[in-house]
Amino acid sequence: MTTSINARKVLSDNGALGGLLVLVVALSVLAPSFLSTQNLLNVGVQAAVVAVLAFGSTFVIVSGGIDLSVGSVAALSAMVGAWSSTEAGLPGPLALLLGLATGVVAGLVNGALVSYGRLPAFIATLAMLSVARGLTLVVSQGTPLATPDVVSELGSNLTPFLPVPLLVMLVFFGLTAFVLTRTYQGRAMYVIGGNEEAARLSGIDVRKQKLVIYALSGLFAAVAGMLLAGRLASAGPQAAVGYELDAIAAVVIGGASLSGGVGRASGTLIGALVLAVLRNGLNQLQVSPFWQQVVIGVVIALAVLLDTLRRRSTR
Amino acid sequence: MDFPRKVAVAALSASALALTAACGSGATGSGGDVTIGLAVSTLNNPYFVELKQGAEEAAAELGVKLTVVDAQNDATNQVNQVQTFATQGLKAIIINPVDSKQATPAAKAAENAGIPLVAVDRSVDEGKVVSEVASDNVQGGSLAAIELGRATSGEVVHLQGIPGASASRDRGRGFEQGLNSGGIKVVASQPADFDRAKGLDVMTNLLQANASIKGVFADNDEMALGAIKALGDKAGTQVQVVGFDGTPDGLKAVEDGTMTATIAQQPKVLGRKAVEQAVKAAKGEAVQQVVDVEVKVVTKKNLAEFKK
Known part of the structure; x- marks a missing residue:
């Protein structure tokens, strides 16, 4: 009895979880190899990059903003890391730190443009999308660069059943949940997203908080970039193109509102898993390439629709 | 009151212009009166970066200026770029179409301006091209x-x-x-x-x-x-x-x-041959209508030929 109530509560708290379960059940029936341990681990690994990007975007979206630059910033951070070690000969850990710092700096620039420059977040981060991608090309001269070992290990396995990307994703999930629910910054994000003017009047330094929010998003993007590069043992100039849209989709599938004030780490994790499960399943079912994008789009729309309907019925 | 802001805007736009000019000069080769435009489909891919490098090398050797633009894989963007080329008094344009079927308006723009067009790597399905340099x-x-x-x-x-x-x-x-x-x-x-x-x-x-x-x-x-x-x-x-x-x-x-x-596919050779044909066309010399750059199977055995 209590378990059924609990299950119901979990489902009604997380509309996207229902969608994910439907997908998993459907794919288990249609593709016999889907439900193997190895494949489920694969899905986790494949979700990791988008999930970490999306965790960063969750902060931004909860506070009523948007960050379109995360894909480019991920690529730039990884490229700076790879370049520092391969071309400039710095030790791996230092190169990794430089790469992560690149993400933070890009985020701070976004935050400064939004809060002090009063640019709409859409425009400021759109500009950064272009600048960061361009700088990636400048640094790389258009060719992929090898990553230092410390980055490559991010893409490997600790034990056969413990892939590092999966671990990193779970750590950042915990971190995101902690920031959102247990810190002043996290609560400030919800207040700013709910009503920016009220946040300012209640004494929150909105400008400073926005700097923190976009810097976090930049840092998370840099981590995602390192994961992606680690999996390939190389940083590519064209890596993570369009990933910002996957990140936003994951956040929104997870039940966050693009108008701010609503969103949770668990929702975003589920959103990223929905996208990864879908891509994995479409490959295993060998759906025609022309139809795959249609299916992905329809599922995104359905997932969010399901969530909206659920909210309306529980109100 | 509004003065500082105006100054700031002016300074910003001036620095943006300076930056553009600086970047622009980076894209052009040295010397010569003949300027050729190269519209690349994307530089977000090592293959086309090599094609560009081959073209730049050939341009430097032949003593012509080469202006390179990147369409970022957007066919519409590329048509705009070639149309801009057509108004800049270039002697020849090399296009590396984003898509063969969507390059026709670009070819028309060059034809209307009377500028010879060379296609490289991919063909132009419909339109006047003086030379096509490609691998099959x-x-x-x-x-x-x-x-x-x-x-x-x-x-x-x-x-x-x-x-x-x-x-x-x-x-x-x-x-x-x-x-x-x-x-x-x-x-x-x-x-x-x-x-x-x-x-x-x-x-x-x-x-x-x-x-x-x-x-x-x-x-x-x-x-x-x-x-x-x-x-x-x-x-x-x-x-x-x-x-x-x-x-x-x-x-x-x-x-x-x-x-x-x-x-x-030898992208460097593609870029090089395209510039050679474009220079010939610019000088009014006879050009080769189809230049076939051979595709080769590379295995461990013949690897040495391709390693640079």
């Missing part, structure tokens, strides 16, 4: 199928490029044509958008459903390298991987034995 993607695809059939037999998968892109269409078609020669059978064809990370994910997923795969053909080296990552120790031993393009990383994988073969 269809033939390359067939060569890949034959090479894969020679290296292995049994079930293979095909990693496709961006659905609908001309290189995916042509290479895929060639691959299918070449299949009947060997003992291989395609059990899965899935898109990985010419991207290394997607190649890794798609290959991992396909392995789950088809554990007995003996071979992989990828429409480009980037996806092949992703597939090799997914295969791990199996690459080059139990599973033979054939890529396409002959990029530096691809050649390195052939050297390491993880990639069985790649179909080398």
